[in-house]
């Protein structure tokens with residue numbers, strides 16, 4: 326995708342905020358947005374300093390932004406605070422004390438409600454249990470759990486004592502755990518015996534046991550009992566949550582932490598190498614998460630809010646846990662899949678808990694479309710007042726369906742663009758203040774100075790797309806890649822080093838009204854069901870199998886998943902691959918990385934098309950993958966070599 330590509334997809338439909346919505350919104354008009362945005366850009370220190378006053382500080386900061394060692398920015402230097410305190414303790418003196426923080430629903434239909442006071446108590450106990458197991462401030466704790474309340478409890482407990490959590494998505498497999506635990510040198514891992522998924526118990530502890538054979542840094546394992554499946558507990562190392570946390574003291578004052586104290590690491594895929602450990606720190610992340618949640622989701626005191634993302638991804642970190650509890654909001658949490666026991670489960674949950682704000686992903690929306698309108702139409706969705714989308718571009722058809730069938734034409738939709746790295750929403754519409762346009766994320770959030778530029782950093786006009794950059798630091802930005810400062814500089818700040826801009830890695834287009842439309846990744850990162858996967862990681866997994874000499878992985882368009890995975894594989898000389906080998910390799914990747922990384926297609930080939938310098942010609946492979954989607958199709962090697970040769974000639 327280059328700036329020379331003219332943009333053809335101009336969306337003309339737009340939807341104004343309903344008057345009644347705007348009237349009671351946290352931000353009521355475009356003029357208010359313009360004024361605040363301008364101030365946030367012209368005087369970021371003044372703007373964020375004022376916002377920060379709304380939080381609890383043990384000690385006030387001396388300097389809002391320190392850019393002396395850019396791109397290693399520091400926010401609220403000199404200040405001390407605690408995010409767990411700001412999410413919990415702060416709400417206990419007033420009417421929020423007995424308000425529900427978590428409305429949890431297990432997949433089998435069991436329920437738990439935790440008020441702010443109860444959540445606070447559980448977090449304090451868990452924090453004391455962690456301390457008793459030898460976790461100190463600054464230590465890393467891995468969390469590999471199903472979607473049960475103990476997951477946010479564990480995160481808030483870490484934040485309370487200044488331990489740095491690294492949540493590993495429960496759908497990942499052994500190797501993904503090993504890499505992540507090893508990279509961060511985690512001392513303890515919190516897991517569960519299992520979680521419920523599609524009506525069955527999905528074991529987790531056995532996966533951890535397998536991983537721990539290769540994780541010498543882990544000293545203790547804390548295990549939540551959920552599914553009741555048989556697990557082996559290694560004496561001295563493994564401890565049951567209910568035996569350790571339940572008897573712990575419920576008194577645990579929040580640790581006074583520096584504003585820049587590390588809060589969590591979350592691994593995400595890049596174009597090259599192993600996953601990157603995105604590091605977020607305390608105060609800036611807290612403020613970014615809370616303020617975006619307040620304005621973008623227009624949180625009101627009586628709202629019931631539901632983000633369907635698994636907490637193993639950043640969306641869950643920021644918008645099921647930190648940004649939501651920092652606002653004292655009631656958050657729904659659901660353990661299972663949307664089609665268990667039937668395809669109306671999400672709508673049933675919305676009806677049951679009277680959900681007002683619903684935040685989900687385009688891939689889910691496209692799945693619901695396929696399941697049919699009869700499912701949402703069976704339930705009372707009249708409590709909904711705001712809808713959100715995140716993770717990948719939402720196609721206008723899916724947007725319109727969401728608007729009409731779920732929102733009944735009444736609810737604004739916020740299409741929120743952001744990244745694990747940005748920590749909080751960066752581009753969106755603010756629902757009471759500005760119209761929405763199907764397929765277009767919208768305008769930058771306060772303090773986010775974005776632009777679409779050419780490869781050389783020149784501005785691109787409204788007719789063309791280009792590369793998306795952020796031109797100034799923002800509070801919830803990543804601070805570095807854990808243990809890899811150089812890689813941090815290289816990946817995000819080297820392309821526009823002269824200008825000091827952050828490279829987002831996405832292609833975008835800014836229309837005549839200043840609305841940003843995100844087109845997709847410009848690097849070798851693919852988005853499968855909204856989840857970010859590095860093609861390189863999948864290639865490494867493939868190459869680790871005897872059947873594979875070389876592998877090249879690309880994404881291709883998929884109706885539901887957004888992108889699907891196609892792997893071109895060359896086999897060692899003398900081997901003639903069979904159809905069965907395709908399944909073997911697909912399963913191999915799933916075992917190594919997790920089911921989400923399982924290639925949709927494997928195509929065997931004699932050799933991979935390369936440029937003279939030896940670079941795999943991915944664009945060509947992408948075209949081939951996109952053009953011939955039929956299952957079982959074995960791209961003829963001749964065609965393939967011919968194509969490759971043609972390209973070589975063209976380049977030569």
Ligand code: WT7
Nearest residue numbers: 715716717718740741742743744745843846857
């Ligand atoms: C990438 C970041 C942070 C949310 C969860 C994903 C894509 C995200 C949108 C959107 C178009 C989007 C981008 C981005 N993306 N939201 N609303 N419209 N694209 O976080 O795994 O760090 O992925 O997701 O390509 O760079 P992530």
